[in-house]
Amino acid sequence: MQIESALLIGVLFGCATYLILQNSFVKILFGFVVLTNAANLLVLTMSGNPGGKYAPIVGDAAGPLVDPLPQALILTAIVIGFGVTAYLVLLLYRIFLDQNTTNAAELYEDQDTSEHT
């Protein structure tokens, strides 16, 4: 059982959610960064309690290895998360240039989407 990991991930998810629900671009961005990390850690806990196990490199280890699959999955997820975060950064920048605001609430303040333009 990995109670501390579970709690840590809970805290991360909670904080990330709170940040994402804010209006400021920066906080939203931070929120997503934390959220990605939280999800990665969650996947990491799939490999079980690492106590008494060794890094998944055959040869060095003198005992059982931890499950390497979650680590590989996380690596993939981290890189994907990086790509998406980078895109998000550029998007926020672009929105800032177009709308001259860094506040999501202000962005949609007075729009009527039933009529385009």
Place this chain on the structure above:
Amino acid sequence: MDTNRILLLLAVVLPLLAAPVIALAGRSLGRRVGWFAFAFPVVSVAVLLLLAARMGLPGSLVIEWPWIPSLGINFSFLLDGLSLFFALIVSGVGVLVFFYANFYLDDHHEHHGRFYCYLTLFMAAMLGTVLANNLMLLFVFWELTGLASFLLIGFLHHEEKSRVGARQALLLTGFTGLLLLAGVIMVWQVTGTYDLATLLGSGLPLAEHKDWLTVAMLLMLLGAFGKSAQFPLHFWLPNAMAAPTPVSAYLHSATMVKLGVFLCARVFPLFVENELWAPVLAAVAFSTMLFGAVLALWSHDLKAILAYSTVSQLGYLIGYYGLGPLQGVEYDFLHILNHVFYKGCLFMVAGIVIHATGVQDIRQLGGLRRRMPWLAGICLVAAATMAGFPGTTGFLSKETMLKEIFEAMNGHGALGAYATACVVLTSLVKVAFSFRFFANLFLGDETEAVKAHFHAPPLAVQLPPLLLAGAALLLGVWPGLLAAPFHWLTVEGLHQPTPPLSLWHGVTRELLVSVAVVLLGFGVFILGQRTAWRWAAIPRALRFDDFFERGLELFSKFTKWLTRFLRADKPVDYLPVIIAFMLSVVGGFMVLALRPVLGELATRWEWNMLAPHPLRSFVAALISLAVIGVLLLRRWTTQLILLSVAGFLTTFYYVLYRAPDLALTQILIEVVTLFLILILLGRFPRSAELGEIVHRPSPLRKKLNVVLSLGVGVLMTTFILWFNAAPHENRLGRFFAENTVELAQGSNTVNTILVDFRGFDTLGEITVLLIAMLGGIGLLMRYKRTAAEYREGPLGQPGMGIQHSEEKLK
């Protein structure tokens, strides 16, 4: 293929296929395309007569082709008395209407090709509906007639009332059509077949599925009521009069609106034993009958009068099946035929008058007998038929109706009495507006409006109404002529043997009532003339179309409000909804599922399992503190520093989890992300921070955010603990560890998984990276408008692509 099949194809499918050809031909032929189209109803009539002769009436014939056998839907046609009768009416009136339309639609109109295309399409659809043996096929054609009607009503689409009328008609008949579909499916579910011939042969399993079939019957009847404009769904029919008059004569009086009548007749043998059949049909239909007649008297528009009288007559025809004895009805064909004669004729007369004078308000017309004597004669006969004067089919119809209704009064109790009252009152009103129709058009002095615009119609255009009026007169005087055809067309289960008709029955109760009705009706007419028909229009309370349209408008407003209420216009409010939904669904279930488990756990939980790892706990606490710090602090710089701290501590956490590759990747990614965020924040102005303070979320929203965040945190923690409580056996992990050296030639298991065992994931992931980069370039290299457009400022929709047209570039 045997001859019957070919004949059937000629009658039904040929016009269907011809419709687009006619539309195309209209481009080159112009007005003359009408004569080309005229060939199709003629062919249909001829072929149907031939078919009727070949199959040996009375009897029935089923012709079938497969279509969608896996759903039980086939091109299956049933030829029997009922379907042939209706098919002949459809194609027969079609001949007259096509002929009439060729003169009616002169060079003032455009798009003749389209008009005849719709009309031919409609005729084919009608023939398909009445001849269909498969109930689903019937429904398919049924909806096609609605579509054709929609297109025809909207033919003069530059006028708003055409568009509105067309929409009303399609929505209403479409909706009731869907109810009919549901009813049909329900019937199918208890019988397993859509085949009418089979159903009529074996009957419905009324005993086992009574309630189910009652609902099915009601749904089907609603379909019929919608199509036949029964109260309170009647209002689309008068508005459908926005179509050119030949259309009104054809669709909205003679044929399409009779589909409801047809459907009632078709299912009569199936449902007549149901105890709701008679009350529902009679109550709705006879009310409609009276209501329509009163509104007809109340209207001033030529076509509106006829439309409301059609509504009334349709009520009569449907109600007739409602009161019919269980063994079958007798004179339904007579009533239908009678209505076709006079209503088709009157519509054509009205069309000629409108065409000749350009006036549609009956109060502005008068004295036309001198200018159009032939037409006056025709109209006189038709109006007399409508009023039920002796010597016309109208008289026969009314007499038999009265006779039967008096009989029904004995059988059906209060319902019969109500029906009788309705019929008698309606007959009275009908006499009044029949008088009015004829008198206001042809008698009296010529009005200014008539003098101003009159131009004489060609004689040929008066031929179709003349034929109809002549038929009404001929058969009215020699009703014996009808005996043989009616005998041939008798359908088992629907009809009783018809006693021969005769003009004179002697002085009977019906005759006395008839005379009284005519006298009183005349009285009403005189009364109306005295007051000069002063009432302005139908009062608003009775104008259901008005309510309908206003309802639609309100409905549109409501949807706008609703969309806004659902936050679709405020995208920042989306996320809470989504998170809340997830929490309530997943978390709610979890609470339910875990409640029993928790109690169990409390008793036999090994608490030492919870013992946290000291170093990991310490790092976890640090990460948590850092991230919570991000929440609490205001300045971006400090937030960013704390975020990086958290990131690097996460790296360490990975190390504690024995994941060196992850740790390395995480630390490098952290650096690159930091670069990106730094560049971004460097661009954001200081004032933005101020804006954040201004746009602080409301306290309520803040509380909601806290609740949601806590919820998500707890949910995820629970998920991990719950799922990790009894994890899987570590089969894959062991496999990878054991085989990485031997099979993948590498000792770093994570790397061998990445490039070999699950190399495909990696391929996908670098694709993601590549796309992210392309997207980033796309974001920064703004695809802009041309210089000229740039100067003009915002125009049209942004980003549609069409703004970048070449023409605009030049």
Place this chain on the structure above:
Amino acid sequence: MNWTILPILLPLLTALLALFWGKPSRARRVVVACSAGVQLVLALALVTRAYHGETFLLNLGNWTAPFGIVVVIDLLAAVMIALCTFVALVAVLFGYVELSSRIEHPLRLPLTQLLVTGINLAFCTGDLFNLFVAFEIMLIASYALLTLEADDWDVKQAFPYLAINLMGSTLFLCAAGLAYTLFGTLNFADIALRSAEMADDPRVLALGLLLMVVFGIKAGVFPLYYWLPNSYPTLPIPLAAIYSGMLTKVGVYVLLRVFGTVLPHSLDLVHQLLAWLAGATMIFGVLGAISRNFIRGILSYHILSQIGFMVLAIGLFTPLSFAACIFYIIHHIIVKSSLFLIGGVGACLNRTDNLDRMGNLWRHAPWLGVLFLCQALSLAGLPPLSGFWGKYAIIVVGLEKGAYVLVGACIVASILTLFSMLKIWNSAFWNSDEEREVCLWDLRWVRMSWVVAIMVVVSLGIGLGAELIFRVAQEAATRALDQEGYARIVLGYVGKGATPAP
């Protein structure tokens, strides 16, 4: 040689080629179009062979099933791939006639092909985590295309799209992780076998619910659909056609796959929840459509309403309803894409797609009207057009299962669909206000209409030849629901690393 990888590789290689080519030119266009054509032919060949009983299996890297990743193309996947490539081909052609290559965005074609790659991968992967990767490819390509040619307003609308889908992706990743904890495997077939043993475990149900939320976001189920209706209208027309046709349908497909093939069939709670959400989606979607006043906005909301029908079919969870769902997907993808394209032609003629300023199209471009009428009525479900049969089958199943309220919702949604289509028809086509000018001199619309006509013909064919399509759908549904058969095929292959199963 195993060609199963081609539906994924061909668009990917085409994208790379176009990227290396760099500048947009006529030659590049021809090459991409040829590739799209080849993809379609290939997909059709796959469908034909799959219909005759074949299931294509590729163990990537030759690893035996639960250890490596597998690509499985059964009939359902083949049909979806065929639809995707078809829509992509038509959209690409439409884009060609809409814009000259001189002013085409250089990244549009590569990104379109990458989007197709992601979608195809999502259809044929047999691995939960690989599905996540496929989703990410698809999503990031869709973000990129959404903002590629965007203006101020458009970019703004891309933000919620991104945010919500990011949230969804994160949840998906968590779900994949939890699935691994629970089953110890990520392979669909393996999960199917293992979850069948532990069908009574409430954790399976919890995971099912989480997956339902994740795929509900992708599919656009009420109340998770908010990302869609404002972002789709900002797309260029041909791209909107691909998005509207394919993206949400990937979500529906995955719902079909996961609840039909992977997870146990006994998750009644999820199915019922899906059915009720579907009912709400239908109604709220169509109400949203009525609230919109421009063609793309109306159509975007209609996607949601129609998703409701498909998801309802999944929620009813019988073989027939699955077949109905597949039929409906086939119909909907083609009809919805072509409606967007028709709207684009109309907007090209009227220089706007705001209904208040459109008009006169029926007078001047009757054939466009015919195309629209066919597709709009098909969307509303008028027989014998393609939309009717799917709806019919759904109503049949609904009545069978006693879901009367939901059947009622179907009927109401249908008629309201008709209403909103009539709104377009009455304003854009029948309205004859002289001020509403029609730019017939812009001859692109003729060629654009021809391209759309291809789709309309196919759609009419689906309606009239419903028997064939329905049989395909039934076969696909039967096989998608056959968990054991699927597992036998996938786990039956012995490649490298075959160890005796524990």
Place this chain on the structure above:
Amino acid sequence: MNGPRSYIFNSMVRLAVFLVNVFALYLLLRGHNAPGGGFIAGLATAISLILLSLALGVQEMHRLLRFDPVLLAAGGLLTAIVTGLLPLLVGKPFLEHFNFHLHDVPLLGEVHVGTPLLFDVGVYLVVVGVTCKMIFVFAKSTQGLRALVAEEERRYSSPVEQPIEADVPRAEAEVGNQGKEKTHAD
């Protein structure tokens, strides 16, 4: 990123870049047996390049790099795909890897070479290309933009692209734009 530029910083950075890249190469080659691999190596190289650009300035970097990182990334992806396609030639499934053991190679002794390495090189190239391109484009877009746009335009040539930030008077931009249209007109 017009950061501080000093001689010491520059030479430090140059040294660091060299070391980091050697280390990255090591990580790349060792990846199969020890922590490391394509991603990590790619990220390391990318960071070194970013550092270099901090020292030299983004414009200078471009002159130095001479090639478009986009093509690098696309080439990397292509490498990975081609690696996956190789086994098709001998009738094996997509993405199957082969390892070769070479004995008695001069200087190195026994060497394991395999297609996984090629695949990893592909990953490495993609990561380097993508990271560099994103950071450079972003960094440059926050500075003077005309040059950047002109440059991207040379690569992708679309006459209707416009700078994201109107750092030049609009009229001037239009003139420039019209000029471009003429040059690109067929």
